[in-house]
Amino acid sequence: MKAYKIPFLFIALVFLILSGCSSLTQKANSSVTKTIKLGATAGPYSDQIKQAIKPYLEKKGYKVEIVEFNDYVQPNISLDQGAIDANVFQNEIYMKNFAKTRHMELYEVIKIPTAPIGVYSKKHKSLDEIKDGTTIALSNEPINQARALAMLEQLGLIQLKKGIDPTKVSEKDIQKYNKKIVLKPLEPAQLPRALGDVDYSFINGNFAISSGLKLKDAVALEKTPSYYLNGVTVRKKDKNAKFVKDIIAAYKSKEFKKLIKEDEEYKGYVWPDWFK
Structure with a gap:
């Protein structure tokens, strides 16, 4: 009897230890902060992220990094290659044309207030x-x-x-x-x-x-017609991801609306229908 009890107790103890370690690992992994890298052309769209979008997402537990660009080419290349998670600089027509010629899977998730030409x-x-x-x-x-x-x-x-x-x-x-x-x-x-x-x-x-x-x-x-309004673009595979839904929520937040409607800097912008 004793010869069988010792291995059984040993195995049970090992199982409890491993279960505890697994639980701690899961807890540690669940507490890891998700980093979102947002690309935008330097200027108003980058400023909007700094002023309203980043603070909103940080309250949701994200770490937000802003990557600024000075042209209309690199933001989509960086997005396609996974260097950033979303970009804000282009209208849907430009995006679709760029994605088609470069064989990219990109997707616009929301239109945003846009400075006209x-x-x-x-x-x-x-x-x-x-x-x-x-x-x-x-x-x-x-x-x-x-x-x-x-x-x-x-x-x-x-x-x-x-x-x-x-x-x-x-x-x-x-x-x-x-x-x-x-x-x-x-x-x-x-x-x-x-x-x-x-x-x-x-x-x-x-x-x-x-x-x-x-x-x-x-x-x-x-x-500006609605089809020329700028939008938030992501990789198509991410369009239903939780972080993308949170970015959309940030742009629809009362904080963002307040910024656009009250800050003198944004007078003259063209608004998408959902924003009015």
């Missing part, structure tokens, strides 16, 4: 001063160039070919110049710097604001 000038106070020979800088990136060309048509300066998808137009789709303006396509980030060399420049809101310009200083602002 503005027409800025250091030489002129209004568009009434446009004449033959006036130089106008605009983006060389296809999606944002299409936006600028649509604005030029709305302003009566050009006529685009009939039946062309307004989100895909380019300079070759200009049917007629109502004034002999000179268009100068440039990298989006270079457009604010071009103000000293051209008469007018079409500048995306984030680059305008990050360079010290204000929306109220623009001689004209885009009437």
Whole structure:
């Protein structure tokens, strides 16, 4: 009898020890803080994360790291490669086109208040001063160039070919110049710097604001359609993840709404329907 009791007691003791260790390990793992890396272009979208999104997520127990970018290419590459968990800088049309050409699985989870494209000038106070020979800088990136060309048509300066998808137009789709303006396509980030060399420049809101310009200083602002509103983009496989749902909740929070509605810096932004 005694010969059998000792091994049994030993085995039972080992089982209890291992169970205790497993419990402690699970407890330790459950207490590990989830780190979220959010990418954004330097300027208003990065500022919004710092001012309202990061504090909200930190209250939920996350550690939040903000990664700033200065172009429209690296944020999606970093997201696709897993260097960041989400990015905030682009509209859905740009994102889908980028993902298709680069064979990426990206997904927009929510649209956010967006700074419109503005027409800025250091030489002129209004568009009434446009004449033959006036130089106008605009983006060389296809999606944002299409936006600028649509604005030029709305302003009566050009006529685009009939039946062309307004989100895909380019300079070759200009049917007629109502004034002999000179268009100068440039990298989006270079457009604010071009103000000293051209008469007018079409500048995306984030680059305008990050360079010290204000929306109220623009001689004209885009009437931004909903499909050009920026959004939060994640990898498609993560679209239903808990951290993604919490990012969405952060943008829908009363803290974020208060920031956008009350801070002077965000006057002139275009709001998505859910935000109103």
